[in-house]
Amino acid sequence: QVQVVESGGGLVQPGGSLRLSCAATGFTFASYAMGWHRQSPGKERELVAAITNTGITTDYPDSVKGRFSISRDRIKSTIYLQMNNLKPEDTAVYYCQLRLLSRDYWGQGTQVTVSS
DSSP: OOEEEEEOOEEEOTTOOEEEEEEEESOOOSSOEEEEEEEOTTSOOEEEEEEETTOOBOOOOTTTTTTEEEEEETTTTEEEEEEOSOOGGGOEEEEEEEEOSSOEEEOOOEEEEEOO
């Protein structure tokens, strides 16, 4: 069955860096998109970045532009989110999304906490 699993979250100090990983397994579609969303308490889930199997990316929102970068390993159906110069407002649960033609799949999330 399709599985989407995130990893790499944790506690970091402001200005630090993390790299999140998301592996999607159980599907063989040649065309797909994967992305990162985040959700903080009391806020709606927001898109951080997305990328297709061909490497096409969305624009980054201003809140993360210049600090976050998405990439993918096409062979492994894995995406990464490199997060640099982290700020306390980046604290959230980060969710990985797999978008297929048929439906979307979501991971369970990985917690990122930025605090001194």
